[in-house]
């Protein structure tokens with residue numbers, strides 16, 4: 001098991017990880033999610049003893065990585081697949097890692113077979129594609145047959161077949177009772193691979209729960225209803241009937257209606273009573289991607305200017321930080337639907353000040369705001385924006401110890417003392 005307690009990492013006045021506590025348990029694939037720059041790699045480096053926490057602790061099986069007896073046999077990691085001497089063959093690279101850790105040479109051929117690189121084992125790795133490099137990095141992580149495995153973006157650059165292979169590999173490793181901790185930005189893939197999720201934003205814990213619980217805590221079930229395209233008056237009539245019955249109705253981009261707050265049979269009955277024919281009535285649940293976007297959209301550090309113009313974020317005073325999301329409640333101050341258990345209107349639009357172009361902006365699910373007109377689907381005014389967490393106080397960098405030998409496949413530059421970077 002990996003256990004972090006109050007883990008904090010500051011680089012000068014930049015707080016990369018703040019007061020992070022979690023456990024990664026054996027026998028499951030635990031996904032590690034967060035927007036770019038949220039602190040995932042920093043956390044993984046601290047788990048692997050490549051960076052010193054400024055405060056807090058992180059242990060593997062009760063020991064800090066550097067104190068683990070025979071660490072390469074207990075922990076395998078893929079942090080950066082490019083951290084390979086390009087002039088060496090795949091086999092030579094793995095052989096050198098094996099020799100450093102007292103692992104027999106036959107294990108090298110075994111893992112080359114596991115990752116499917118046996119045919120190119122004697123080719124120099126500098127000629128490898130991104131996907132081949134990832135496979136080599138995974139081979140290095142598996143070399144010591146460890147009980148604990150960390151993978152930072154393992155499917156990066158892999159083709160669909162490779163992605164499926166990694167998914168099955170992660171699941172098989174977990175099914176053998178190993179601890180598998182894997183970061184990824186591919187939500188659809190995480191939904192299929194991970195049992196449990198740890199989500200961070202700006203270095204802080206946002207969620208620590210099963211994939212199923214995460215989706216239901218951060219999304220709302222809804223129904224899609226479609227009336228005949230050629231008769232828009234039927235759509236208006238149905239919309240009014242559903243709203244009157246207590247449903248919340250939003251237009252979808254393709255002309256359908258997204259309805260929450262009413263069960264499907266009730267929607268069908270209401271349509272029948274209103275004498276409205278239906279072309280579609282289907283149940284939907286938000287995907288992990290939608291749930292994730294909703295939870296993390298306020299803690300994204302790097303955002304296209306086009307997104308900002310779309311008005312997905314409330315205007316903040318210059319220099320102000322957006323507030324941290326409240327676990328289970330999404331991101332305050334953002335035009336995302338409030339969770340159903342809050343009594344809010346899922347997929348509702350914000351009331352109050354108009355968007356940057358004079359009207360309510362497009363919502364995250366594509367519902368357009370009527371420029372210059374009040375939004376007929378406006379949700380009640382959002383609660384007051386939660387205060388941002390206090391800016392971390394710059395502290396002198398803690399004295400750094402000399403880092404230990406890097407775990408298999410750790411990037412060479414990241415094994416340098418931080419002061420050197």
Ligand SMILES: Nc1ncnc2c1ncn2[C@@H]1O[C@H](COP(=O)(O)OP(=O)(O)OP(=O)(O)O)[C@@H](O)[C@H]1O
Nearest residue numbers: 011014016034035036037038039040041042043421
């Ligand atoms: N050695 C370093 N010196 C200074 N700042 C750093 C250092 N390493 C990371 N940071 C900063 O810490 C923050 C967290 O970075 P980190 O790489 O851990 O994020 P991440 O979640 O892995 O991002 P990504 O998804 O883009 O890989 C970033 O703002 C980054 O710029």
